[in-house]
Amino acid sequence: MNIVCIGGGPAGLYFALLMKKQDPANEITVIERNRPYDTFGWGVVFSDQTLGNLVNADEPTAKEILQSFNHWDDIDVHFKGRTVTSGGHGFCGIGRKRLLNILQHRCEALGVKLVFETDVADDQDIARAYGADLVIACDGLNSRIRTRYAATYRPDIETRKCRFVWLGTKKLFPAFTFAFEETEHGWFQAHAYQYDGDTSTFIVETPEEVWLKAGLDRMSQEEAIAFCEKLFAVQLDGNRLISNASHLRGSAIWTRFPRIICDNWVQWNEIDGRRIPVVLMGDAAHSAHFSIGSGTKLALEDAIELARCFEKHGAGGIEQVIAAYQEVRSVEVLKIQSAARNSMEWFENVDRYTQMEAEQFAYSMLTRSQRLSHENLRVRDAGYVEGYERWIAQHASDAAALPAKARHSIPPMLTPYRLRGTVLKNRIVVSPMAQYSAVDGVAGDYHLVHLGSRAMGGAGLVFAEMTCVSADARITPGCPGMYAPEHTAAWKRIVDFVHANTDAKIAIQLGHAGPKGSTRCAWDGIDLPLDDGNWPLVAASPQQYIEGVSQLAREATAEDMDRIERDFVRATVEAAKAGFDWLELHCAHGYLLSTFISPLTNRRTDDYGGSLENRCRYPLRVFRAMRAVWPQDKPISVRISAHDWVEGGITPDDAVAIARLFKAAGADMIDCSSGQVSKQEKPVYGRMFQTPFADRVRNEARIPTIAVGSIFEADHANSIIAAGRADLCAVARPHLANPAWTLNEAARIGYRDMEWPKQYTAGKSQLERNLEREKQMAAASGGLTPAQIAARLLEG
Numbered sequence: 001m002n003i004v005c006i007g008g009g010p011a012g013l014y015f016a017l018l019m020k021k022q023d024p025a026n027e028i029t030v031i032e033r034n035r036p037y038d039t040f041g042w043g044v045v046f047s048d049q050t051l052g053n054l055v056n057a058d059e060p061t062a063k064e065i066l067q068s069f070n071h072w073d074d075i076d077v078h079f080k081g082r083t084v085t086s087g088g089h090g091f092c093g094i095g096r097k098r099l100l101n102i103l104q105h106r107c108e109a110l111g112v113k114l115v116f117e118t119d120v121a122d123d124q125d126i127a128r129a130y131g132a133d134l135v136i137a138c139d140g141l142n143s144r145i146r147t148r149y150a151a152t153y154r155p156d157i158e159t160r161k162c163r164f165v166w167l168g169t170k171k172l173f174p175a176f177t178f179a180f181e182e183t184e185h186g187w188f189q190a191h192a193y194q195y196d197g198d199t200s201t202f203i204v205e206t207p208e209e210v211w212l213k214a215g216l217d218r219m220s221q222e223e224a225i226a227f228c229e230k231l232f233a234v235q236l237d238g239n240r241l242i243s244n245a246s247h248l249r250g251s252a253i254w255t256r257f258p259r260i261i262c263d264n265w266v267q268w269n270e271i272d273g274r275r276i277p278v279v280l281m282g283d284a285a286h287s288a289h290f291s292i293g294s295g296t297k298l299a300l301e302d303a304i305e306l307a308r309c310f311e312k313h314g315a316g317g318i319e320q321v322i323a324a325y326q327e328v329r330s331v332e333v334l335k336i337q338s339a340a341r342n343s344m345e346w347f348e349n350v351d352r353y354t355q356m357e358a359e360q361f362a363y364s365m366l367t368r369s370q371r372l373s374h375e376n377l378r379v380r381d382a383g384y385v386e387g388y389e390r391w392i393a394q395h396a397s398d399a400a401a402l403p404a405k406a407r408h409s410i411p412p413m414l415t416p417y418r419l420r421g422t423v424l425k426n427r428i429v430v431s432p433m434a435q436y437s438a439v440d441g442v443a444g445d446y447h448l449v450h451l452g453s454r455a456m457g458g459a460g461l462v463f464a465e466m467t468c469v470s471a472d473a474r475i476t477p478g479c480p481g482m483y484a485p486e487h488t489a490a491w492k493r494i495v496d497f498v499h500a501n502t503d504a505k506i507a508i509q510l511g512h513a514g515p516k517g518s519t520r521c522a523w524d525g526i527d528l529p530l531d532d533g534n535w536p537l538v539a540a541s542p543q544q545y546i547e548g549v550s551q552l553a554r555e556a557t558a559e560d561m562d563r564i565e566r567d568f569v570r571a572t573v574e575a576a577k578a579g580f581d582w583l584e585l586h587c588a589h590g591y592l593l594s595t596f597i598s599p600l601t602n603r604r605t606d607d608y609g610g611s612l613e614n615r616c617r618y619p620l621r622v623f624r625a626m627r628a629v630w631p632q633d634k635p636i637s638v639r640i641s642a643h644d645w646v647e648g649g650i651t652p653d654d655a656v657a658i659a660r661l662f663k664a665a666g667a668d669m670i671d672c673s674s675g676q677v678s679k680q681e682k683p684v685y686g687r688m689f690q691t692p693f694a695d696r697v698r699n700e701a702r703i704p705t706i707a708v709g710s711i712f713e714a715d716h717a718n719s720i721i722a723a724g725r726a727d728l729c730a731v732a733r734p735h736l737a738n739p740a741w742t743l744n745e746a747a748r749i750g751y752r753d754m755e756w757p758k759q760y761t762a763g764k765s766q767l768e769r770n771l772e773r774e775k776q777m778a779a780a781s782g783g784l785t786p787a788q789i790a791a792r793l794l795e796g
Contacts, residue, residue: 001026002131006120006145007138008032010296011282013103013112015136015303018058020110022311028112029130033119036104042168042244043195044099045176045293048090050300057304061106068102069094070194074175077362078235084362088380091176091293093195099296123148124269127276134318135278138299141258143284145267153280154263160289162348163216163254164205167225171239173200178365179235180350186210187350190232191291202241203290204228207348208256217251224253257344260287261337265326277322281306286333289344292369294336305329338686339369345692352699356724359391364723370688374412374718375749385409392722411751413717417460417727419668419704421633422581424460424728425503427721428742429706431732432463432509432584434475436521441471441481443490452497454735455504456757458742461728462504464491466511466586467575469567472535473512473592478521482510482571482578491578499579502757507582508575509639510626512564514592515539515553515601538564540595540602540609540618546679555604556592564592565622572626576634583630585623588641589676593619597658598641598677600649612657620665627666637706638662639671642693645681652696659701669727670697671706688716695725706730714745747771 003019005012008030016028046054046069054062069092077084107114120126123145127135137145146153169192177192187210191203211217216224225241245253262285267278282299309325346353346368353364366372378385389409396415397404400423414426430451437446447464455462468474468481481487491508498506518534519527529551537553538560544550556564568585575583587593595601596618602609608618623638630636640662642655650658659670672694675681683689690709698705707726711717717729734741746754747767756764 001133003028003134003136004126004130004132005030005136005138006123006126007136007140007282007284008034008100008104008114008116009138009140009282009299010099010103011138011284011299011303012136013100013107014058014061014300015138015281015306016112017061017103017107017110018303018307019310020107020112021058022307024111027130029115030107030112031115031118031120031126034116036114036116042096042166042199042201043093043193044096044296045193045195046092046094046297047293048092050297051092053301053304057307058106061102064102064106065094065099066092068098068196070196072175072194075366076173076175076177077358077365078177078179079358079361080180082358084358085175086362086366086377086381086384089176090380091193093193093201095196095199096296098196120144123278124271127269127271127278132276133274135276136281137278137284138281139284141260141283141287143280145278146262146280146284149267149278152264152267156261156263158259160257160259160344160348161208162205162344163208163211163256164203164290165224165228165243165254166245167202167204167228168242168244169200169202169236169239170198170242171200171202171236172198177235179232180354180361181231182354183210183214183231185213187354188228188231189347189350190228190235192235202232202236204232205347211254216254220250221245221248221253224251257289258287259289259337259341259344260285261333262286265330266322277318279306279322279325285329286337288333288336288340289347291343291347292336292340294340298333298336301332302329305332339371342692343369352696353724355699355702359388360722360724363388364725367719367723370691370719373715374722375715388722410753411714411718411746411749412721413714413729414746414751414754415721419582419635422505422635424505426458426460426742427728428459428461428717429728429730430454430457430459430462430735431708431730432465432507433732433736434465434479434522436476436478436523438478438480441468441474441479441484441487443480443487443494447480447490448494448497451494451506452501453739455498455502455506456760457735457738457740458746458754458756459504459731459735460742461507461582462498463507463509463584463730464494466509466591467491467571469510469512469564469571472537473514473517473564473567475513475517476519476521477530477533479513482508482574483567488574488578491575491580495579503755505581507584507637508578508580509584509586510568510571510575511586512567512592513537514590514595515543515545515550516590518551539592540615541604543595543601545590561608561618565625568622569625569629572629576629576631580634582635582637583626584637584639584671585619585626586639587619588639588671588673590641590678593622594641594677598644598650600644600646600678612654613661616658616661620661623662623667624665635668636666637669637671638667639673641674641677642672642690642697643674643683644677645675645683646678649677652693655693656697656700659697659703659705663701663703667703669704669706670694670701671708671730672697672726673708686710687712688720691720691725694720695723698726699724704728708732714749717745718749 071092074087172194179190188206194200265280269276281302288294306325309321313321386409393410394404400416400418417424470483538556539553644650687710691707694705694707704727706728708730712734
């Protein structure tokens with residue numbers, strides 16, 4: 001094959017050498033606009049796992065790279081005069097120039113042709129001149145080729161909100177260092193690491209508005225560098241900051257990160273009667289924020305995968321090769337970009353977390369991408385995690401006015417939590433989950449077994465499903481109610497069982513189905529109207545939940561609103577009589593109160609429509625009336641849809657504002673769910689996908705939160721609680737599969753001090769033995785990790 005790589009960065013050079021190594025008969029040319037062996041930038045970072053991938057792809061190159069690396073294990077976080085250190089992270093730094101020189105030498109040794117000081121203006125002319133069968137477009141973030149064929153590649157380029165400057169210093173940092181400094185204008189942060197024997201990279205970053213307030217847009221390059229030197233004087237120890245961008249003037253040294261993703265990675269051109277693919281690679285195809293150090297990693301792994309696809313699928317033709325490449329890499333890149341986005345947004349919103357103490361702030365930063373979890377940290381640095389667990393357990397015990405268990409650390413999800421006069425033994429909540437098994441609103445034996453077994457299963461708080469405040473407030477005929485004396489008696493029987501037989505607390509969630517009422521049980525057709533026996537529906541404004549299918553709900557009148565408010569108050573009084581420990585008001589998921597809040601469903605022109613404050617007016621009115629009759633020593637939480645997932649609907653920004661309104665009205669906690677307001681929604685699913693909403697509400701509105709949504713491992717819950725993203729974790733479907741989920745997860749992560757019901761203690765010891773045996777078998781059969789391969793190669 002004749003291959004031309006446009007761009008002499010890591011992607012083009014590495015792909016060239018891999019393809020030349022794969023078949024020396026390949027004619028490969030790399031065209032670079034800069035001079036020979038010249039490059040710009042400071043250092044790049046690889047994880048040990050990435051190094052393992054390089055070893056497997058081309059051992060001679062990997063060995064030379066490894067010998068040029070500066071390796072470290074620790075991360076230091078400097079915050080409010082404190083330094084928090086964690087180890088075992090396994091990163092390596094290398095100068096960008098040194099890395100490219102290694103790749104250039106390897107290319108030359110294999111016979112790759114390197115062409116320098118050639119600025120490619122037309123990729124088709126170059127392809128024609130070199131007789132190319134394949135063109136690799138690896139011409140960087142500002143790729144001309146991607147721009148030329150934008151209609152094919154369909155790039156989505158989002159310029160982010162922080163300004164940053166990439167500098168260097170002769171201060172040699174012993175660890176990957178993150179430093180945070182507050183000014184009168186706002187917070188700045190530095191990312192610093194050593195990459196060779198005498199130099200470190202030093203990136204300074206701050207939100208655009210802070211950058212402007214500080215006047216950096218009006219400073220010369222020299223003035224801006226002096227500003228940064230003064231700001232980070234403690235970390236620099238008298239060392240100067242250095243710029244290698246002398247060709248730029250004034251504020252041009254500061255830039256904003258472009259997040260790039262392309263729908264398609266190949267453009268086919270007809271050149272002299274031949275179809276020639278132009279394939280994107282590296283930064284031309286995608287970008288990942290520098291805070292997780294994955295830009296070069298992605299570029300090299302693009303090259304590895306395309307070379308592998310040629311080896312595996314080459315016999316099927318180039319179209320099959322490129323299709324396989326895009327299929328694999330687009331998925332892998334999305335995973336990295338998702339983590340990078342989480343990391344990037346954390347740094348864009350540092351002030352969200354600055355009320356935290358240094359210990360939690362550092363943990364939050366370490367786990368910001370949601371790829372590094374609590375147990376990942378334990379593997380890397382068990383001492384750090386155990387120390388932090390003791391710290392967070394002490395704080396939790398103090399807040400709950402309980403004695404701390406000082407003998408050893410406690411998983412964060414199993415620490416106690418106090419809200420008003422209610423103390424939960426741990427942070428795990430059994431979510432309210434509709435069971436559609438009541439008869440005429442009465443919770444029966446099914447509910448006793450369902451809720452009772454989960455209360456015995458180790459959770460700190462068990463929620464009954466949404467309980468309806470009137471017969472016409474039900475979702476289905478099978479939904480439980482709290483609007484008749486027999487309902488109170490039935491619930492009291494269940495509450496009494498939980499209190500007599502477990503140390504869990506039990507909560508009731510009160511709601512009104514509104515336009516989503518009068519439907520069938522889920523297994524008979526979720527959200528579909530009843531065949532007969534329908535009751536009238538009301539909403540904030542006239543609507544059909546499923547257009548052309550659902551029953552039409554009429555707009556609630558003033559009389560309706562007065563009656564419904566009284567229904568909620570009556571149900572609240574009865575819930576207190578039944579002995580519930582906790583009350584939640586349901587204002588989410590397109591039910592009645594949710595229809596007032598969302599602009600998608602509220603088109604009123606009276607005092608209850610229009611602005612967000614007006615749309616929240618009726619739900620707040622209902623809440624205040626409930627709070628007035630609910631015992632003052634018991635908490636009330638409010639469930640909201642923090643994101644409608646529809647253009648023009650509720651956004652996470654709105655969720656923070658909604659939370660502030662409920663907080664001012666006396667709410668104790670916000671249960672942060674999302675969606676189910678419109679059938680037009682397009683949620684972005686994934687593990688812990690709704691946790692960022694709880695994080696924002698908790699740390700911006702300064703009100704406790706419950707995190708929900710695809711939390712299914714102890715590791716998820718521990719990470720969420722430890723990082724301060726939420727105060728409680730609600731686990732739904734895993735509790736349907738396993739009522740004793742909390743007990744099982746505690747045993748699985750090796751925590752043996754979990755109290756089980758005395759009747760079940762024999763099962764506890766058996767489970768712990770079985771899990772320990774599984775660990776031993778897994779350890780005995782395990783192979784070398786990529787990091788171990790890299791370490792052994794370096795030693796050899």
